[in-house]
Amino acid sequence: MTQVLTRRSVTIAVFVCAATLATAADVRAQGYIAPFIGFDFGGDSGCPEITGCEDKKLNYGVAFGALNNVGGFEQEFAYASDFFGEAPGLSSSVLTVMSNFMLAPNLQVARPYFLVGVGLIKTDIELTPTSLLQSSNNHFGWDIGGGLMIFFGRHVAIRGDIRYFHSFQDLELGGVTVLDGTKLDFGRAAAGMVFKF
Helix, strand or coil, X not given: CHHHHHHHHHHHHHHHHHHHHHHHHHHCCEEEEEEEEEEEECCCCCCCCCCCCCCCCEEEEEEEEEECCCEEEEEEEEEEECCCCCXXXXXXXXXXXEEEEEECCCECCEEEXXXXXXXXXXXXXXXXXXXXXEEEEEEEEEEEEEEEEEECCCCEEEEEEEEEEEECCCCEECXXXXXXXXXXXXXXXXXXXXXXX
16 A cells, blocks of 8 residues: 555656646746837937937847846846937936846747836936036936837847836936936837847
8 A cells, every 4th residue: 555655646746847847837937138229208208209219229148147038037227328408518327127027929920019117216316517517426227118029030039118217216417316206217119139048
């Protein structure tokens, strides 16, 4: 009786392990790298709207992530110079480092995605040439957005998305709160490549 129970237990354990490994093979995450280029718009950026803006400033960066059949995770780094627009003696930039959770159902050729995350929004503002006023602020912030990936084969895709970034803190310039109660916010439209591995 004991041998029958032991044999049955071993058989069940082997079956459960095999089923678990088969399921894990189907849902395991695939890594990717996604360089992109885009522009910031709205909110506090130098470009007031996504359309009809003559003074678009480039925003470029790279994302690293992993996706399974339902979603995944992405770490993104992006940089924009002249973020607050151009003016004599003014230099500004914004660096974003965001960690995002993604909902991205696998529809084979096309893969729509929705994401939300938190991270760092770093602003640098400098009035030159005398540098009378210089400010560097690290903001804790969040982002939300969505887009679409279209695959050409198993490992290469193009993607485009729109994301909105918001800080949790007011923007300060030289110890003076510039955006009191408003917080730093802006949108970004971007397109790029996806390389899965």
